Amino acid sequence: MAPAEESQQLVFIDALLAGRANLTVTAEQLTRWAYDPKNFGDDAEGGLWDLWSTINYKAERTKSDDAIAHGKLVELVDAIKHLESPTNDAGEKSKCWEMTLWEQLPVFGANMRESWNCAFSLSRSEERVVRRERWINLNAFVARLTAVRIDDFELYAIWQLRDALEEPVEDSSFDAKIPAAVQWILYCGELIYTSKREYEHGPRVGDPARGGELWKGDKRGFCEERWRFWKSRFAELQHYEKLLPETRELAGKAVQVMESIEQSCIFDNYTPSNQNKYNIRVHSLVSI
Known part of the structure; x- marks a missing residue:
């Protein structure tokens, strides 16, 4: 599902692409929800799906030869990948689908696969x-x-x-x-x-x-x-x-x-x- 045009995540990414925010700040803004035990426990998969969907949504709307904007989106994924992992009450790194946040980018591959499967679906x-x-x-x-x-x-x-x-x-x-x-x-x-x-x-x-x-x-x-x-x-x-x-x-x-x-x-x-x-x-x- 595509994010709403006014979604807060899109606002954060737009600020990054426009040069009004840096990578570290943007990565932290996009993932802040995962460090709240209640939010993460309620729907970790949904939160991750929304995160990756928003980044892919923006990539789809960024011209292929815009090296600066695409470079920032690539760097954003890398910045998220290198964030410190949230932990549970036992001090263990949080996981989703048996993959560790953020180093294994859980749900990213599945989300991308859905984007591939939806190609050319419009008549x-x-x-x-x-x-x-x-x-x-x-x-x-x-x-x-x-x-x-x-x-x-x-x-x-x-x-x-x-x-x-x-x-x-x-x-x-x-x-x-x-x-x-x-x-x-x-x-x-x-x-x-x-x-x-x-x-x-x-x-x-x-x-x-x-x-x-x-x-x-x-x-x-x-x-x-x-x-x-x-x-x-x-x-x-x-x-x-x-x-x-x-x-x-x-x-x-x-x-x-x-x-x-x-x-x-x-x-x-x-x-x-x-x-x-x-x-x-x-x-x-x-x-x-």
Whole structure:
């Protein structure tokens, strides 16, 4: 459920984005309720759900290329993650869903998954245009979070790149899917390129990192072969006339960024500490 426009949590976040409040103050304002034993005991899950929903709501409404605002939202999640945990009467750190506040960001992943499941749920064309923009913005936010490893959303990169690039282009939804996939290349591309991560599959867990119809490889995860396939698809799609011009332009920029990553990235030497250098290089490309 989206927060009310006048919600106090949104007021706190707006003040942060406008430069009227700092990260520490904002993180403490947003989480103050959790340090009241009565409030936390009554509905910890609901309070956490509202917190993450508000941050995601704001990310969806922040343009994907607004590096300053998205950077502040990413830093806000990190600031919350590093807050001192509230404790119960026995002095034990508070938990929700068996996850410790705040270091394990309880409920954040589930809340984000719901945001993913709700994509493109609107039918009227004017609503789809708005939803398309918000979907792209949310992917940019989660890609940035993943790049600096504040939380583990690497699988979301595969989901978005698979939906956009490993399936035949069938309808106008690809004018949202492809730009959303580009965000992962722009803001998390170096991690994706260097990752060798594979995901378990089978009756118990399903096959979350499986390939799409067009991907013939057998890897359930990231690999250089899959990266090359994604790059080739972006190269094809930049000339696909049924797509919007802005979608084709973004596909072309994704190819440029991927080639830049290949040329400058030392395999297995990527760490979050050099993400800023990568962001500078990407900014020079996406500003073309």
